[in-house]
Amino acid sequence: xxxxxxxxxxxxxxxxxxxxxxxxxxxxxxxxxxxxxxxxxxxxxxxxxxxxxxxxxxxxxxxxxxxxxxxxxxxxxxxxxxxxxxxxxxxxxxxxxxxxxxxxxxxxxxxxxxxxxxxxxxxxxxxxxxxxxxxxxxxxxxxxxxxxxxxxxxxxxxxxxxxxxxxxxxxxxxxxxxxxxxxxxxxxxxxxxxxxxxxxxxxxxxxxxxxxxxxxxxxxxxxxxxxxxxxxxxxxxxxxxxxxxxxxxxxxxxxxxxxxxxxxxxxxxxxxxxxxxxxxxxxxxxxxxxxxxxxxxxxxxxxxxxxxxxxxxxxxxxxxxxxxxxxx
Ligand SMILES: [Zn+2]
Numbered sequence: 483x484x485x486x487x488x489x490x491x492x493x494x495x496x497x498x499x500x501x502x503x504x505x506x507x508x509x510x511x512x513x514x515x516x517x518x519x520x521x522x523x524x525x526x527x528x529x530x531x532x533x534x535x536x537x538x539x540x541x542x543x544x545x546x547x548x549x550x551x552x553x554x555x556x557x558x559x560x561x562x563x564x565x566x567x568x569x570x571x572x573x574x575x576x577x578x579x580x581x582x583x584x585x586x587x588x589x590x591x592x593x594x595x596x597x598x599x600x601x602x603x604x605x606x607x608x609x610x611x612x613x614x615x616x617x618x619x620x621x622x623x624x625x626x627x628x629x630x631x632x633x634x635x636x637x638x639x640x641x642x643x644x645x646x647x648x649x650x651x652x653x654x655x656x657x658x659x660x661x662x663x664x665x666x667x668x669x670x671x672x673x674x675x676x677x678x679x680x681x682x683x684x685x686x687x688x689x690x691x692x693x694x695x696x697x698x699x700x701x702x703x704x705x706x707x708x709x710x711x712x713x714x715x716x717x718x719x720x721x722x723x724x725x726x727x728x729x730x731x732x733x734x735x736x737x738x739x740x741x742x743x744x745x746x747x748x749x750x751x752x753x754x755x756x757x758x759x760x761x762x763x764x765x766x767x768x769x770x771x772x773x774x775x776x777x778x779x780x781x782x783x784x785x786x787x788x789x790x791x792x793x794x795x796x797x798x799x800x801x802x803x804x805x806x807x808x809x810x
Contacts, residue, residue: 526611528789530809532780533729535586535709538615539782539789542579542596543607545633549575551673553746554755561746568745577742579605579633580790582782583612584727586709589623592647593725593736594784598636600685608637609646622647626706628715628738628784629722630658631756632685638693645692653706654690656699657721662686663694673755715740715770717763718754724770735779740767742785744792744803751800771801780806 526541552575553561565572582593597605609619625647627634635654640646661667663686669679690697700706702714702723712723718739725736740763741747742754748771757763774781775796783790792805 525614526607526788527615528791530791531732532584532727532734533709533732535584535727535729537585537727537734538583539791540581540583540592540608540611540615541788542581542598542611542637543605544576544578545597545601545605546574546576547674548573549746551575551755552577552742553750553752554673554757554760556746556750556752560750561752564745564750570745575743575746577785578788578790579608580782580784580786580788581608582736583617583622584710586707589707590617590621591624591626591707591710592622592650593626594628594634594738595625595637595646595689597633598639598689599641600632600636600689605633605636619647620649622650624707625650625652626710626725627652627654628725628736629719630654630662630686630690631719631739632682632689634784635686635689637689639689639691643692651696651698652693653698653700655712655719655721655723656701657716658719659697659699659721661720663690671756671758713770715766717759717761717766718757720758722766724766733777733779734782735770735774736782736784737770737774738784740770741783744783744786748794748801748803772796775801 528539530537549561549565549572562572579596581596584591584593596608599606612618625638637646638652662683667683669683672679672682700712702712702721705711709727709729711726711728713726715722715724715738722738724738724740727734727736739754746752747754753760753764771794773779774794778793781792781794786792786803792803795802795804
């Protein structure tokens with residue numbers, strides 16, 4: 483802990499003395515003074531602890547679209563009824579972007595980079611929220627991506643094309659890199675217009691371009707560092723991983739995009755339309771949700787309502803999402 487605090491103080495001092503120095507690494511940096519956390523109203527960050535690991539959910543904002551996209555096999559009338567009963571709009575579903583900052587063994591690890599501006603105007607808040615807790619992108623040592631969809635990699639690139647996290651190693655799943663970045667992916671399986679598919683594919687390549695030279699590819703099922711393990715969860719994409727954060731007896735499961743919104747993908751069994759391999763995704767969802775329920779794990783959903791923490795309960799007919807209480 484002492485190491486982290488000392489480095490933070492040193493970096494703050496450097497930034498304060500020479501904002502221009504940091505200005506070289508990209509366009510966004512104006513990080514010299516932490517912004518007041520009340521700047522935009524409610525907090526965009528949420529701190530909690532997983533054993534000895536300090537964890538902070540950092541919101542990158544929201545994205546969204548027609549509910550039908552996120553519940554591909556839902557009967558029309560049933561979908562509308564479920565949304566109404568949850569007091570949600572029936573024409574648009576909002577998804578959160580809950581990135582997670584971990585402090586593990588003196589390193590700052592960001593799980594998911596967030597969407598930035600790749601999927602609408604309401605993303606890209608990660609940098610303000612980092613600043614609100616007194617950090618800059620240069621304080622991030624490692625960024626780990628669950629899968630390479632634009633809403634998970636968008637913030638890797640600054641508006642000018644540089645790496646947004648100038649000191650960070652970036653880890654991404656090998657099979658996704660091969661499919662989306664090295665390949666020329668056929669995205670006709672996605673239930674969105676062709677023009678959207680093309681933009682989606684281009685956004686991925688563009689977002690990861692500044693980090694492509696140093697990218698570190700992983701295969702899920704291994705411990706990336708003490709306290710952070712990847713769990714194979716392919717189906718949504720060829721290489722998607724879920725994450726397990728563990729310290730002492732405490733565990734936190736990150737479900738990546740196994741589910742988009744609890745109301746349609748946990749409380750109801752409907753399948754996300756963009757799952758590339760529907761059967762594999764459904765199998766991974768069941769395997770990982772069963773484990774979460776059996777072990778009563780704390781769960782973080784990247785797209786669930788902020789801060790995205792809760793538990794998955796096994797019911798007679800499936801699962802139920804039980805949000806965790808806010809800790810003050
Ligand atoms: Zn996503």
